[in-house]
Amino acid sequence: MWLRDETCEEVVANNWFSPPTGNPHEQIHLRLKKLRQELRKWNKQTFGWCHSKIKSIENAIKDVQMKDQSVENLALEEALQVELDEQYKRVEVMWKTKAKQRWLQDGDANTRFFHLSTVFKARSNRIHAIKRTDGSLVHSWEEIGNEFLNYYSQLFSTEFGQNSHPFPPDLESLIPQVVSEEDNVSLCENPTADEIKSVVFEMAPFKSPGPDGFPPSFFKNFWHIVGTDVVKAVQHFFLSGSLLKALNHTFITLIPKNDKASSAEQYRPISFCNVTYKIISKILAKRIKPLLDKIISPFQMAFVPGRTINENSIISHEIMHYMLSRKGKKGFMAIKMDLSKAYDQVEWPLLLQILSNLGFNSRFTSWIKECITTSSFSFLLNGSSFGYLTPTRGIRHGDPLSPYLFIIYAELLSRILLNNENLGRFKGVKISRNSPTISHLCYADDLTIFCRAEIGDAQCIQDCILKYATWSNQAPNPSKSFVHFSSNVPASAKRNILAVLQMPECTHKAVHLGLPFCKPRSRRQAFNHILDKLSGKLSGWKMKNLSQASRGVLIKSVGQALPIYHMSTFLLPKSLCGKMDSTLRKFWWGARQDKKFLALKCWDDICAPKNLGGLGFRKMWEFNKALVSKLAWQMCFPQDKLWSQILGAKYLHFNSFLELPGRTVGASWIWQGIMEFREIIKEGACYHVFANSEIKIWQDPWIPTVQNFLPPEEHMQEWAQNQNLFFVRDLMENDCKSWNLNILHEIFPRCEDSHHLLLECAFTERIWFSSKWKFRLFPFRHLSVSEWFLTITGKDQRFLPPNSTQEEFITFWIAVLDLIWGNRNNILHGKPKMEPDAVARIAHTHTVEHSQAQVLKSLKASSVVFDKWLPPPEGWLKVNTDAAFSDGEGMVACVIRNHEGTIICAKSERIWAHDPTAAEVLVLKSAFLFWTTQRLTKLYLRLILC
Template sequence: MVRDDDGLLTGKDNIIRKQFVQYFKQLYSPTGQTDQQEDMLEEGDSEAVTEEEELWQIINRHQGAKIQTDMHASITRMPDFHEIKQTLFQMGPDKCPGPDGITARFYQQNWQVFGEEMVQQIRKIFVEEVVPEDWLQCAVALIPKIDEPEKPSEYRPISIGNVAYRLLMKLVANRLRPQMRKVIANQLNAFIKGRSITDNVIMVKEALHSFNKKTFKQKSFLLKADVSKAFDKLNWHFLAKAMRHLNVPAKFISIMMSSYQRAQVSININGRGDGFITPTRGLRQGCPMSPYAFIMAMELMSRMLDQAEKEGIIKGVKLAHSGPTITHLLYADDLVLMGNTSRNELENFSGLLRKFGKVSGLLMNPEKSKLWMAKACGQQDMDRTVQIMQAGMAEGGEKYLGIMVDSNRTSVANAKMLMDKMNSKLAGWKSHMLSHAGRLVLIKSVLMSLPVYYMSVECLPKGIIKRMNSLMAKFFWGKMEKNRYLAPVAWKKVCRPYEEGGLGVKDLQMFGEALFMKLVWEMMGGSDKMWVKVCRAKYCPQIDFWDAKPYSSSSAMWRNIMNLKGEFKSNVRWIIGDGSKIKAVAQPWFNDWDISEQRTMAARKKMVADMFDFDTGQWREDALNEVFNSVQVQNIMQMHPKPARQAVCPDRLIWMQSKSGKYSVREGYQYLLQQTRENTIDARVNMWQKLQKWKGIVPKVKLFLWRLISGGLMLAQNVHRRINRISPMCQRCNAENEYEMHCFFFCQGSRAVWFGSRVGLRTQDLPLNIVEALQYCSTVLKENDIQEFSYTL
């Protein structure tokens, strides 16, 4: 259903097609607008040309990094057979078939047939710098943005290109990717390895925390600006100039412009393509190169704002006296601006954005842009900011990158939103129609992935984690319709690793701590990320992070970091380079280091390099004796390696629980599990470990066996232990209590089943304990018989 020109909902196929084709024609190739800026000169639009010149003058004055020219030969080298094949096999085999319906799997499986021709075509493109026209035809799949879309603008267009075209663009992207981190500013955190979406969320949360403090006297604003249809409206002429400005090799610019300018797009409506459109602007969402092309364009916005701040055109905001000045943050097309509320600054911000929008095609959408003001701002400041920046005030419950950021109790607000998401997922699943194995897969792959993003920036309340665990347990045991139910096995046991007799579901509390410990690691290691610089200036400007403590007015994130810091101190160590970064008594760097010993403030400021004589290559024993005891001094004197004035490697912090020395969430979680691991492993755990090695057993049967040995089956005797009024007697024979061995081996009906099975099991020879019985069967039965035995059970 879609609304027609009169605003009425209609389901007529011809009207739906007309509405979509018209909308996307205007979006990709608007009437009266061309891609070439030279046309402006012919039309006499001198004002637009002047604004573009002013914009480029600001950008060109910025001394930002560029791709080194001596790297061009390596980046644009002729691809060989091996590289092209490797790139093809990096593509998801069944992801996104092209307009011809062929996926990457077809080419991967038939590489020996098509490989040589594919290599020749790509090598030819590298020589001629022109992409064949038949590679450039693509269909646009429409993905709804909301639950009940009624307008074409409420669909997200995803381009479905040929596998050959996507292979070419992936090859180009692979070549340029290592250079992106060198030329893209720290404020841009999208699509760059080592940078994270959570960095921006933390920055915004810290900014709003400062804004709400009475001690923050700056009259400042924070604008969350929405860039309207950013990918679809990017000006190609501007993109080409942006890539030339960053010194992207001309060969790649030519290949990309060739693919953009000669493309033909059809809109896939109800399974059939319609309306061939020749775009004059925009990037293909779904093309491997599009994210990098977009951030190169946005890098110029970042450089424009940075240079404007350096020249005093705008001032930005400092969240702490010694902290960095913040003017903007970028994640893909999500833009955050920060500045003061003076008329001059606001008009300069607005003017810069307007000029950039005219030249690049990336215009702000006032309806979706929101403002936050510092407490120091009066009503006049607010009115002026709203008027000039053309954005509405945030009214509460506002999100940034999917996280609520403007509430004093954001953890509770985000937890509620998370619970709503989990409930909506569970509402669409019919647990009684799924096996326990199927439910387990959904819990691990879907439900456990929901809180990961939230827990990366804040610790969820324990009560919320308990409710989430309860929901997952109810779903696993198939009791969603009941408020109270009998769980055969405690959820805590389900969350144990396989090697400890559990099912490997992550413990949410521990996993949340492991995620948050990543932030502690970045703070301890002195990361160059902006949020780390801001937090150091805001919370420990005069002291080292190792000595920092939480206080009542600090943000919830900082208090959580402080709470987890102690877990880290005993598990990290500095590896000596030149000793210039390591505080001798405040940071661990030798085996007998003990922070609990009290030292003077002067001693705490000494670096390891101060205690070493680089001329003689020996430790200064007198300096060591001033701050360390005799045993520690002897240990240090015998240390290897010793500091070196020109060390091959600088001082490096390592996480001792990892082989690589770098902290990872996975290894952090394993470490936390070890702290709660039981020293004794009982026979049930050993049997479960052995069951994992049984071959030919489907997950559904393995999970049944786990329930069997864990006491997780609702047998009469198991229920009787908890509910006394339930009879423990076997309902089939009424001769004995219904426990595991009786139900599956000793009952008359069970004996008859085993007698008639191909396994030939003599039940009278079995032990009385179910675990011992399974161990006995795994010993006496052959591999084929074990499979038959499992399915018979």
Template sequence: MTESQWNQCADDIFQMVVNAFKECRIPEKLNYTLITLVPKVDSPQTMVHFRPISLCSTLYKVISKVLVARLRHILPHIISPNQVSFVPGRQITDNILIAQELMHKFKLSKGKKGFMAWKIDLSKAYDRLNWKFVEHVLVELGLPCPITKLILCCVSTVRYQICMNGELTDQFLPKNGIRQGDPLSPYLFVMCIEKLSHLIEDSVKKGVWKPVKSSQSGPAVSHLFFADDLVLFAEANSTQARVLKSCLERFYNASGQTVNYDKSVVFCSPNTRKETAKEVSLICGSPLTEDLGKYLGMPMLHSRITKLTYGSLIDKVHKRLASWKSKFLSLAGRATLIQAVTSAVPIYAMQTSKLPISVGHELDKLNRNFFWGGREKKLKIHLCQWDLACRPKHKGGLGFKKTTAMNKALLAKVGWRLHQNDKGLWAKIYESKYLKGKSVLDSSLMFRQDCSTTWKGVMYGVELLRQGVGWRVGKGDTTKFWKDSWLIDEPLLKHDGVLHIEDIDCSVSNFFKDDWWDLDKLRRALTEDLVQHVVNYPVGFASNLQDCQIWKGTANGVFSVKTAYNMFFKGPSWPDYSFSLLWKLKIPPKLKIFAWLIAQGKILSNEQRVRRQLTLDASCGVCEWPIETTLHILRDCYKARDIWNTTNLLSQAVWCSNIPWSLVFIFTCWYVWKWRNHQVFQGDDDVSPYPKQLIVRAVHEWFKASRVLSKHNHKVQVDLKWEPPISGQFKLNVDGSRRNGSGHIGAGGVLRNSSGDWISGFAVNLGKGQILEAELWGLFFGLKLAMDKEINNLVVELDSALAVQLIQKQGLSDVHPLAALVASCWELMHKINCCSVYHVYREKNCVADCLATWSYNLDLGFYIFVDAPAWIGPSLIDDLLGFTRSRLVPTDLLV
């Protein structure tokens, strides 16, 4: 189904889904499934070496995904915390962190009590699942009867055909099992394997199963599940081994599952007697191992981490790069492969472990050599340092990811989740073992000697986390005015704008007065410039929202790995170039890289070649100018001048009048560089008899292709005017304003009735800040004015779509920097009977716009206009007379 066909088939599909849920069954033909065999090994020899993937019909998947969407919401409430797969809010890394901590416990265990871990491999887990067992589980979990019937219909009415050697076999009916490829299957399996979790938890409660604790006061862990990846933990003795096997057998007899005992392994802590370990292995029926190997793709750390521990990452990247021929790819093509493939290889491992520095350097080396076109035995010139290439694009780099920096940013995310009081089992283990009531940002946690390698990695990431954590002030009674970083990146105590400190431990709320700042108190403590920044801070004067710590690097206050990584590169700025603009240009990717090299001065001119000791002659190979610089090659050399003159670009010729100048300029620079190299290295003095024609053709081809690929949103001119509210209603128009030069912000608003009569207006000077803050402060003061006037049935209009979105988004996160101000607006709206907020275009909001602009003439603070000022008269009259103003509006926004 394509987007273009949706209008023709949407109603039929919708009715089909409705009927399926109404009748609790699906059409028979809808469940016909094609099985294709995907090799699991390089050279498959038997059927065991293939993984059967079920290709379900698209229409069936619509029904299946609707069921999944409904099941996802209940899974966190019915699935134990030991299972993390396909459960919203849980991550695969959770169980890896727990397993690493338990291995650390095993490593440090002393005395007679040993511990065991049994890693279990299920044989054909999906294929063996018994349908009767599935039904029993669904009923036991309390799913509604119609949903249970529909799920069982999806599972049991399947018809299979196998695609072998390009031909289809006859249809056949299965008797059990669920399909790999069905969106519903993973969720069904998770619910079924939960039955085993119930059996284990029941044994633990009865005291029969002795689980393992990573610390004395920590939670006991008896098992870890990720779909069909099972690890069981218990004390290492024969009695416990029999209990484990008994639980498994009870589950397998009911569900139809089977253990592959040869692939399963038993690992015992080093303090376990050898005889006991062998006895445990014999009872379990699985071989004993001294190394648990990998769990969920990550090595279980039993000793010191070395380069060999994560050598597989280097091998994977090396294997990928070896299959690509860099000489057939442009720099842009190589950059794409590095960013999309090789840089992603170590990401999974770096989420839970600090890689050795040598591994990070080796991975960077492989990517670096591939990007510049070098091979293992034949390196090529690197035009810039890798550190520069690894900078974010808006900071002058190419956006590559430096492995060690990315590793630290990913581990900082684990620290952030702990800081935000994650409720998962992994967080409880860390809380009981390491935090013990302290904040993860507490620097004393860095110096523990008895911690695991995994915890050391988390603390490595927390170093970065500390740099980006700030405060979002709500009520202001928790945040310290002088000591906490709530206004700027450092405590106000360290700022040069401090005049007088009366109480160094006072909170921010000490500077509040009557739902606004105490300006007199602020001016005694801070310089006027700093006061200008304080007064616009989005605190929650009218809300009960508590203060909390947020991530300062993002607009929504939620931690992101991208912004954490960017913190490594605060570095110098580049005032001569706007790198963000460069990457937004609609030009071929290879020309973007070329333009970046020009901007960085990294084109391999003879001047650069002399610096790199590749030649002794710095002169131009075309005109013999003494020093050949980048500027000389592209502009000053007579050959370059001839090309620029021939193309007649300075006069903006007709041929390029409808084409962006940036596109024409970059293409011309590219051809100048290309022809210069052709002449210097191949000795061909005749560059091209028609340079203009070649450039024109290339520019037009790209311009035409890019326009075809891009979607055009046409605009039409519409006439807009302010519309009075209906009889019995009042309308509040508010607006914010900002002067880009000085950064001053202000807000204003007007309250009118259904006749358009002036009831009241206001303007507020908010100091220095951002436009969105001004818009929301304008709404806050406008609502406050309406409430003081005892106005009900209020319609509020703003011309900031983003501000309206924040107000209408009831689920706004508490860590959003503007959450307290938005919450204050909500509180005021709830106190006004029947209040609604809408977005309008500026042409409908002219009076409020004039008031907001006028606020710059006022001192800091809030001012009410009982009567309309004379200077606002023309705009008021225009609104009363229904004067229209024109605006170009995208067609998709027209109602």
């Protein structure tokens, strides 16, 4: 809101450039602190109470509207209306910032729905009472704050004394060095001013600010003022390795994990860091990110570039499908667990030791240490700051660096499991003979372990978990941990294993990464919760407060985005997609519950693209098809991803995905969906030709410029096969680096395309050479026709022939192309063709004629004289009249204006006259009558006669 006032920049500039004190960190901290105080004063003086100002301006507008419509009053009303619009816009921006809805865009109206969204968000996050450990409730703000402070003081305090962390004796063998010296050089570079600026401008502008009170939008809008000091502060950290604790102070806001949160542990602590610290953190995170693929094992799917949550879901589903249909004596089990308070209990010494073992040098490790150990917290409790806490362990939710540090920290558990698997102490699951063995899958703090359903494997898994818990102080959450067994495991074995693991057996309601963990009998049963969630969202939006345009935004950004995660992996039932479409359709037309409604347009038309008259909504079934087809496309390259390797080994059996015959009996839901839309890939896929490829000439699609990508001359197939020409490589020279043109021209006639017709054809070349410039095409053959046109129409005149103007040559160029196309059509339809020199001669004639026509057109245009209205002297009025006459009937009009051009009054009337002279007299009469009836004096009369 402040940014909309021009004086805001003056306040920032006047209070920023104070004499420097201390190092760059202390300088920027003091300047931000001083500026915050000055901006608060300026806010009260400039903005005050927006609503009272709005009411005052509205009353002033009403007063002006009650007065005479003079020029001064009209100007005053216009100025007041502009000021009123600005006040409304400021209030709108204020509420938009409070609402924090990602689907709200600049330009959205400040509606009642806007306010309800904000009020509901504030109410849902407000803490009215909290339950103590003894079960009693506290209600006062201070008691609630002390309860959270006590809880998090214990949670963020390490149980190990200084330098007494029990590092595992075999940590070096578990975590080998993978970061090279070259990597460390790039990691430890001092960031440039451009790098720092790009990080700032990548931030979302209205993210919640840290304790200093300044969001990223402040730094973006006033970078020309504050940018130099921000760059110095950030570079000071990378040069000195120290960070001012005040810059690293953090607000923690407490978000309830569910609707019935009642105790401190049921709230999620989200950190609001200062922007200056977030710049440092983002730079470090961006440098770590490219190295994650070689640091993190392939079984961790979170935060690693190129890996997604869908891969975890696909692999888990395939293994669970395998376990469901498992027969024989050997049974398997899946152990699902969620690490309790994973971020909050990260032990700093162990994290730093893991970083060191991975190969990060001491300088980079010291930067990480400074970022996590200089942090401090205050709680944002119901909008006010409470308490102060200095942690000795844990990393912050909301810190850009935290996700990467956590998966590096949790990699220790993955290495422990892999080490025990390699030693043969337990064995993972292999769903087919050639499939990779999967012992565990991770997504951040969500872990699933797959192994044999045997006491020995269960005991080994329990030992691994206890060992990791001892070293890292992280243990599974009992309420989110359970075991699922394959169908062939006897009940007695299940009881023994559950006793060892101390976990319950999986129920049908268990969820893993938002999907049912145990495969239900029907897909409708598995995914019906999506429809329930969508209906709940829509019912929560009060339709009476929404315009039609607002509903459209909500449908696109929320309603149709809700099922994307599920639809990216599974083919949902068509009936379920239809019901979701129906739900969105009712919401669009404002229907309430099961009542009838009037649909003015069919849903198919509404879902059409905007350029075809629709609104661009997506039909759920078509959208689902497109997303699953992406999986089918990735299956064409089964070695690229772990999930595609597993599916390829199970279903392809060394066959090509596109050539796999029929459907696979007993396949999983995912594979059924992929095979359902394989034909879509077939229709649009074309092989990339390379040396020694096994692409078949007549069966495989390999020619991207023809329909179906297949050779068109099927009658030459038998001849080619008699010549032992079966594969595309047979059409190449012996070195496989170039085409054998003799064979190609023998089998395939020269294909006609625009490039050949207009740039390569010998006939075309003779036309250009027959021009008066003797123009040659050779320098332009590497270009497309459109690129050639852009070249000759550009600023560089070197590509034009000598002694020619750009306009002349472009006209000639267009004429030649038009004549070539006409000549081509004549040949195609058996008409006589023109010779190249004749084409060039006609093109030159057209060029000259066009140039002459342009000169004539400009002469005609310059001969038009515009009659400009001239004002009368000040204090006088001017009457302009005009008349139109035809067949005895006509119209006359009069308008009276003052010296400023303001219209005082005007009239028009129908007349009847037998000739133009009579009409002119009637015009004059009408003007004088109008003049006298208005009782005006000092008039000029201007007649336009017919």
